[in-house]
Amino acid sequence: MSSVIKLTRERARQIAVRAQLLDAQRPRNVVDTVKRLGFLQIDPTAVVARTEHLVLWSRLGNHFKPVHLSTEIEKKRTLFEHRAFIYPTADYPLYRASMVALPAGDTGPSRNRDWFAANQRFRKFVLSELDKRGPLRSRDIEDRADVTYPSSGWNAARNVSMMLELLWARGEIAITRREGGQRLWDVAANVYPAGVATVPLEEAKRILAKRRLRALGIVRPKFGGGAGKPAVVEGVRGDWVVDPSLIERAFEGRIAIVSPFDRIVYDRERALALFDFDYKLEIYVPRADRRWGYYVLPILNGDRFVARIDAIADRKSDALRIPTLHIEPHATKADEAAARAEIEEVAAWLNLSKVRIAKTMRPKKR
Secondary structure (H helix, E strand, O other): OOEEEEOOOOHHHHHHHHHHHOOOOOOOHEEEEHOOOOOOOOOOOOOOOOOHHHHHHHHOOOOOOOOHHHHHHHHOOEEEEEEEEEEHHHHHHHHHHHHHHOOOOOOOOOOHHHHHHHHHHHHHHHHHHHHHHOOOOHHHHHOOOOOOOOOOOOOOOOHHHHHHHHHHOOOOOOEEEEEOOEEEEEEHHHHOOOOOOOOOOHHHHHHHHHHHHHOHHHHHHHHHOOEEEEEEEEEEEEEEEEEEHHHHOOOOOOOOOOOOOOOOOOOHHHHHHHHHHEEEEEOOOHHHOOOOOEEEEEEEOOOOOEEEEEEEEEEEOOOEEEEEEEEEEOHHHHHHHHHHHHHHHHHHOOOOOOOOOOOOEOOOOO
C-alpha cells in the first residue's frame, strides 16, 4: 500500500494553480496550453469574451488573439473541436476510441438510438451530401428524414441538426471551420488525421485519467480515475489524490482573471475546500437572488482568490463595465491594486479604452 502524502492547504492550492498553468511560468503558445490542460470547453456566452478565449488569455496574456485559436483548428489542424470541447489533434486516437465504442446509434437517450436506427437512409444521404458537396451548414442539407425527431423542445423536428449531432458524436463527421459563428460540417476523413491507430478504450481511459489529474493537480479520489497518489490536506476533511510530479516543484504565483468555466473554479466543492472560495455561475439565477452578478470573473493572485468582478464588455461605450468589484475578505491593499491592474489588462486585450467600476464592495471589518 502506497504511503499517504501530507500537504498543507497552501501547498495543495499551489499544486492546483500550477497544474492549471496559472502560475508565473506561462505556457508557450495556444497548442502548448491546450495540450497541457487537456481540453478547452466551448461556450457561446460572450458577455466579456468567449470562455475558450478567456481561458487562453489567462494563460498566455495580451499577445493571445482569438484568431490564433481558429488558425490552429481550421488551418493548421493541430486542434479539433468535438462536442463542446477543443482537443489536441495529437490526442485524437484516444478520443476516437470512445467514438467507435458507441454501438450503432447508441449516442445518448433511447429516443436518440431509436430515431437514429429508423433513419439509416437519411444518415447515408447526409454523409453522401457532405462527401459530394461539403463542407456544408446544416441549412444547406435537405431534410429527408423518414421519422421526425420526437421532441417538443428546442430540437423538435430539427432532423438535419440532430442527425449531424449524432454523426458527430460517432466520429463520422466533423466541424471543419466556422463562418460567422455557423458550423461547417464535413466528413471526418477530411478533418481528422488519416492512418492513425485507435487506442483501445480501456487504455485510452487510463491515459486520459492520468492527464486530467496532471491538468488539475489535486482532486477527490472519485475524480482521479485511479491515477495519482493518495493525499490528505491539512485542515480539510476527506481524502485526495495528487499528481506526484507536481509535489516538489517550486511555485511562483501571479495575478490572473479567469473564466467562469475555468477548471480552477469549475468544481465548486474543490474551490471551497482548498481556496475557501465560494463561487457559482449565476447566469441562470434570478436577478434578485444573485449574490455577485450575472457573469462574474474570479481574480487569482498567487494561490488565493482575492476578488471577483461582475463584468460586461460594452462595445457601444468602448468600455469594460463592472457594476461591482467584490474584494475577498482576506485580500490586502496590494491584492486589490494587483486586481485593478489586471482589470486594465483584460480591457486592453478586449480593445476597450475605458474601465468603469460602478462600485467596490469590501467585506466589513470584524
